[in-house]
Amino acid sequence: MSRQAAERTGRRGETIAAWWLRLHGWKIVGPRVRTPVGEVDLVARRGRTVAFIEVKTRRTEAELDLSIDRRRLVRVAQAAEMLGHRYARQQDFIRIDVILIRPRAWPRHITNVWHG
Template identity: 50%
Template structure:
């Protein structure tokens, strides 16, 4: 329960970070049968499907975004893309890494496929 509350707090903070960078938040915790995307955000003609990871260190948060976890995010983004990105808009996968006492790190376009 404590970990889930910390995760939700991290997601809200990540959404504010994106707003400060000029993004419009389209959805929080967007769900489909392939999985869940923490944040769907748009800036200009780009829709970003954003995974938020909070761990004790930024390095641990980055490690949590590899392999199976990234594959799940990509699958969910592909499934949800028609809902959030009409024809002609660019789609990308981003991550926001968070750790206590550290500035969040926004990684853009983390998947190339």
């Protein structure tokens, strides 16, 4: 897959993930937020919870299972640490989530995946 095709697939997955979150009561407060240490695909809020979300889109369940690793989660956690003051209030709960997208399946939302 070319870099451009992968970029289109990733953006499409992020759009699906954003709609999935909205349907479940979340408000998207930051799509594709860049920091010096990396990018957060989506920042979402529901009540007092702010989630920094990594979205992965793959063709198969097996590919999805291999798409998230410690290195990627560290990058998201570092970016979330840099962005926390922008999106979260002092009393808010901050977490790192992952949403996995594949064709012909509901998105899989895995909550609170990072425990430092």
